Amino acid sequence: MAKKKDITGDLSTEEKIKEAARQVFTKKGYAATRTRDIAEEAGINLALLNYYFRSKEKLFEIVIMEKMQLLLGKIGPVLTDEKTTIEEKVEDISEHYISTLIANPDIPLFVLGEIRNNPEKFANLIMTKTKIVNSAFFKQLAARRPDIDPLHFIFNMLGLIIFPFIGKPLIQLITGIPSERAVVLMNERKKLIKTWFQAMLDAK
Amino acid sequence: MAKKKDITGDLSTEEKIKEAARQVFTKKGYAATRTRDIAEEAGINLALLNYYFRSKEKLFEIVIMEKMQLLLGKIGPVLTDEKTTIEEKVEDISEHYISTLIANPDIPLFVLGEIRNNPEKFANLIMTKTKIVNSAFFKQLAARRPDIDPLHFIFNMLGLIIFPFIGKPLIQLITGIPSERAVVLMNERKKLIKTWFQAMLDAK
DNA sequence: GTCTATATTGTGATAGAC
DNA sequence: GTCTATCACAATATAGAC
Numbered sequence: 111m112a113k114k115k116d117i118t119g120d121l122s123t124e125e126k127i128k129e130a131a132r133q134v135f136t137k138k139g140y141a142a143t144r145t146r147d148i149a150e151e152a153g154i155n156l157a158l159l160n161y162y163f164r165s166k167e168k169l170f171e172i173v174i175m176e177k178m179q180l181l182l183g184k185i186g187p188v189l190t191d192e193k194t195t196i197e198e199k200v201e202d203i204s205e206h207y208i209s210t211l212i213a214n215p216d217i218p219l220f221v222l223g224e225i226r227n228n229p230e231k232f233a234n235l236i237m238t239k240t241k242i243v244n245s246a247f248f249k250q251l252a253a254r255r256p257d258i259d260p261l262h263f264i265f266n267m268l269g270l271i272i273f274p275f276i277g278k279p280l281i282q283l284i285t286g287i288p289s290e291r292a293v294v295l296m297n298e299r300k301k302l303i304k305t306w307f308q309a310m311l312d313a314k
Numbered sequence: 315m316a317k318k319k320d321i322t323g324d325l326s327t328e329e330k331i332k333e334a335a336r337q338v339f340t341k342k343g344y345a346a347t348r349t350r351d352i353a354e355e356a357g358i359n360l361a362l363l364n365y366y367f368r369s370k371e372k373l374f375e376i377v378i379m380e381k382m383q384l385l386l387g388k389i390g391p392v393l394t395d396e397k398t399t400i401e402e403k404v405e406d407i408s409e410h411y412i413s414t415l416i417a418n419p420d421i422p423l424f425v426l427g428e429i430r431n432n433p434e435k436f437a438n439l440i441m442t443k444t445k446i447v448n449s450a451f452f453k454q455l456a457a458r459r460p461d462i463d464p465l466h467f468i469f470n471m472l473g474l475i476i477f478p479f480i481g482k483p484l485i486q487l488i489t490g491i492p493s494e495r496a497v498v499l500m501n502e503r504k505k506l507i508k509t510w511f512q513a514m515l516d517a518k
Numbered sequence: 519g520t521c522t523a524t525a526t527t528g529t530g531a532t533a534g535a536c
Numbered sequence: 537g538t539c540t541a542t543c544a545c546a547a548t549a550t551a552g553a554c
Binding site (some may be wrong): 140243272299306 | 340341342343344345346388420423426427429430431434436441442444446447461464465466468469470472474475476477478480481483484485487488489490491499502503506509510512514516517518
């Protein structure tokens with residue numbers, strides 16, 4: 111019964127290192143990660159890391175860009191779609207992100223932490239990836255609730271979706287709920303968030 | 315016009331170091347912080363840091379415990395209060411935390427990041443500080459909406475309050491809104507969150 | 519208490535044998 | 537391609553003069 115993926119298995123050496131880097135970097139962040147941790151996790155010799163990827167920094171670039179794509183890739187296209195309603199956009203984003211984050215729960219804290227430590231580095235990438243202001247979603251929100259800044263609803267949507275994954279270590283400690291139960295809860299939220307978001311839109 | 319507090323001023327050396335440590339640690343996290351950064355920020359000699367605090371680790375303990383207290387200190391007493399309603403609890407927590415976080419916007423990402431890197435270390439502290447399950451708030455939520463796990467509403471409340479501060483670097487990059495405007499938005503949320511939370515509670 | 523100089527350790531990276 | 541051994545430098549910490 112080998113539940114956890116064993117990356118010391120049949121992958122190529124290069125792929126073993128990359129997969130180990132994904133795990134260690136996303137779990138501990140760039141600064142707290144030592145190349146020796148990655149080598150050990152991959153079950154390879156430390157020198158091979160530099161042989162394949164030249165440096166810790168270069169390997170990190172690959173991982174962070176992958177994860178950033180996963181976190182931000184979907185949002186731009188959905189929000190700028192002129193043909194869908196607010197409700198459809200919210201449901202689409204909610205279902206897509208919760209599924210993605212159940213499979214990759216460490217991503218939000220990882221990506222947001224690295225952006226904090228190096229905002230300039232990601233400025234260009236982010237601005238091209240996500241056109242929120244002046245998006246169709248933004249205009250639809252402004253039309254629906256002209257009395258409230260549309261940014262509030264952006265915060266609300268992302269907060270409802272992403273926060274449970276960021277706060278998970280804390281919530282797990284506080285409540286002691288097991289991981290399987292947490293997954294059930296997250297799946298429940300896919301549908302609930304749509305309902306809650308509508309309620310917030312209509313709240314007076 | 316000296317807007318930013320100058321910690322090289324009239325504080326005691328010990329306090330200068332501690333204040334510099336607060337700033338650097340919360341902004342960059344433990345691993346990415348060098349003791350030299352702290353010494354420079356404090357305007358003191360590097361050796362003095364070890365003279366007063368023995369080690370980077372010991373200095374960090376002081377700072378993280380302070381910040382954890384700031385983030386978690388209020389929540390337990392409010393949630394376990396048998397005499398207040400759901401609405402009063404939400405308003406109380408919302409106003410208190412948003413004020414606190416406007417003054418200390420880096421705290422959530424800092425604290426949650428360090429918990430992630432060292433969950434065992436904070437396990438005891440957190441469990442004693444925050445009794446969420448079986449709190450009055452928890453029971454009130456279960457009575458009000460027996461069809462939905464109360465944890466969902468805990469997630470929702472904390473997400474609405476805390477996420478904007480965690481996502482701020484990202485949102486700033488995406489929207490380009492200036493910091494002053496962000497503060498205005500956060501203050502608006504104090505009242506809005508109460509309304510939104512009620513709407514979510516009543517949503518069918 | 520504060521400084522300069524230095525010891526000590528940790529960590530990324532490479533040389534060179536196989 | 538992979539390994540062992542080692543280098544080079546960065547970062548924490550301390551010794552000892554003032």
